[in-house]
Amino acid sequence: MIELHRIDSVGLRVTDLAQATERWSAQFGLRVAERGDTAARLACDDEPYSLELTAGAPAGLAHVAYELAAGCTLKQARAHLEQFGAPVSDDGEGGLETRDADGNEIRLIAHREPASLLVPHARPAVNPAPGHPRKLGHVNFLTGNLDAQVRFYTEALGMRTTDWLGDGGVWFHVNSDHHVMALIAKGAPHFHHLAFDVVDIGQMRAALDHLGRHGRWLGWGPARHGVGGNIAAYVRIVEEECFVELYCDMEQLQAGHQPRRWPDDRFSSNTWGPLPPRSYFRFDQAAIDSERESLEMLGVPLNEEIR
């Protein structure tokens, strides 16, 4: 058997560790929990860490780590993954390492009790920065291999399907949050975003003002997703080839949730209005240049990506 409890952390490879640590901390209000010669670990609040930066190339996703549920041991998880046929090895830190159908590295760590069971705002402050994100909430991947990826995340990792967007998008949950992971069929695999939970749109406003003053821009949003219900804003991260989503007000699922299939239309994506520019699904230089100057909205179409 296998059962996940929550997303634990995202690992990113960075070309300049000192610069990246300072940048992620200063721009997103993350606390530097551990700093070494080859890696740094950053936290939103009082969790051990939720973002691990490792010196290396190429810059981008290194892994996603999930924590097992209290009733599921690493030994049980290993046996389940082996029975499924997924590659499994030790991650070198007491957990397990496997790969999804697109080859993305997935780590599983043993269940651990949180430092406090109280709601976040009733716990002693650990991060001195006001207005920091509350937690890492989910990740999102583009894929050209949707069927195999859905099979891996549901059958190998035991995630449960929350919603489908037509035939091209799938959202998965492991607890009451609408999603901990999502897949969008876009022809080729790429890590799309990691998402930090902010308390409300007021905190999002303060964070986006701060990010704008650091030269950041939004690839899309703020939008109100139909699927998931969350208010979301997507900050382009050129350096590590991804987006950071800041979100609030995500749908909370009830026991016995049954997957829904939403029509693939504008309203399902954004009840407030516009769909994203095509650059939102791309990480090449032409897309970044177009998005930085909002060229698609000025009537300049984005050319086909040259791979």
Ligand SMILES: [Fe+2]
């Ligand atoms: Fe998201």
